[in-house]
Amino acid sequence: MGCMDVKLLRQAAFVATLRTADALEADVAGLLKPDRLSPPLYNVLRIVAGAGAEGLRCGEIGERLISREPDVTRLVDRLARRRLVGRRRDRSDGRVVRVVMTSTGQALLDRLAGPMLALHDAQFGALPRADLERLVALLDRVHGR
Amino acid sequence: MGCMDVKLLRQAAFVATLRTADALEADVAGLLKPDRLSPPLYNVLRIVAGAGAEGLRCGEIGERLISREPDVTRLVDRLARRRLVGRRRDRSDGRVVRVVMTSTGQALLDRLAGPMLALHDAQFGALPRADLERLVALLDRVHGR
DNA sequence: TGACAATAGTTGTTGGAACGACTAAATGGG
DNA sequence: CCCATTTAGTCGTTCCAACAACTATTGTCA
Structure with a gap:
């Protein structure tokens, strides 16, 4: 390993990152499937829940x-059709649509919170705190370039 | 950072991995787009090129x-329609299909090799060798659980 | 103020992904 | 030997994603 070419090492880092992300996301997808949620849908739901009662604009959701x-429109569409989020036009600026949480959506999130934590525990249980911090720091240096 | 809850830290590691992978793959997708290749298609092409002249079975491609x-069938289909790979049935076992490289496909790969290395250089240039090794080791411990 | 540009979202369309059912070939036990 | 099972790959269908064109509202500046 010590004598590996840097180019090959970069390739290895690339592949390892994508492979790991794929495995992690597949686990989450499996957890969400019984509720007919995809990872992006779940992600939107969490983002909207993190905002206050005044809701979030579609663009802000996309950024996060x-x-x-x-x-984002059709992503929110699917959630809105299932009454997991609500949608209403902003009065002061007629262009923006504010997406707000519903009690149904919040209940679904609450039900999923425990299993999701347990899953992340299983996924990262092998790494002690110090290694987790190192991993996050390294990854941030990659995509925060 | 030192006082962060381990659960939050695992979540942060999860998000950082997926975010980074997404950014890395988006870069590659941009590089491949002029040639109408998606990352999975390019991946298949590289895998087939890595095998010898005897080709690879579809199942093996899927595993790698x-x-x-x-x-994998339709992935190979799209490459075969563009004559980037060839396909022929195995004589000894009539079930398996062997996928082989074509000169067209090899030429495309050769043309992409340089830019791809340059891209990975730009992506991981911030990390010296030691950090790259640490990153790969940490990621392997996550998905090799 | 009035035309033009910028912003926020929506919608149309096309191609690819997910999931499962299906065909064909090979293996293995009775 | 023959039927059940396993293995390899294909195909049908449905839904989602990507890309671009479009509508509507707001901002800007001559």
Whole structure:
């Protein structure tokens, strides 16, 4: 390992990051499937829940998503059809749509919170705190370039 | 940071991994787009190129893919339609299909090799060798659980 | 103020992904 | 040997994602 070419090492880091992310997300997808939620949908739900009662604009949701989705409208559409979020136009600026949480959506999130923590425990249980901090710091240096 | 709850830290590691992977893959997708290749297609092409002249079975391709795709057939289909790979049935076992490289596909790969290395350089240039090794080791401990 | 540009979201369309059912070939036990 | 089981790959369908064009509202500046 010590004599590995830097180019190959970068490739290895690339592949390891994508592979790991894929495995982690697949686990989450499995956990969400019984509730017919995809990881992006769950992500939107969490983001909206994190905002206050005044809700969030679609654009803000897009900025905070883990994977930048270019079509927040239809993502919110699907949640709204299931009454997991609400939608209303802003009075002061007629262009913006504010997305707000519903009690149904909050209940679903509450029910999923425990299992999600347990899953992350299983996923990262092998790493002690110090290693987790190192991992986060290294990853931040990669995509925060 | 030192006083962060371990649960939050695991969540942070989860998000950082997915965010970073998404950014890395988006860069690659941008590089591949002019050639109408998606990251999975490029991945298949590289895997087939890595095998010898005897080719690879579809199942083996699926196992080696970065993100597990459940439908290698149509992935190979698209490459075969563009003559980037060839396909022929195995004589000894009539069930298996062997996927082999074509000169067209190899030429495309050769043309992309340089830019891809340059991209990975830009992506991981901030990390010296020791940090790259640490990153790979940490990621392997996560998904190799 | 009035035309033009910028912003926020929506919608149309096309192609790819997910999931499962299905065909064909090979293996293995009775 | 033959039928059940397993293995390899294909195909049908439905839904989602990407890309771009479009509508509506607001901001800007001559």
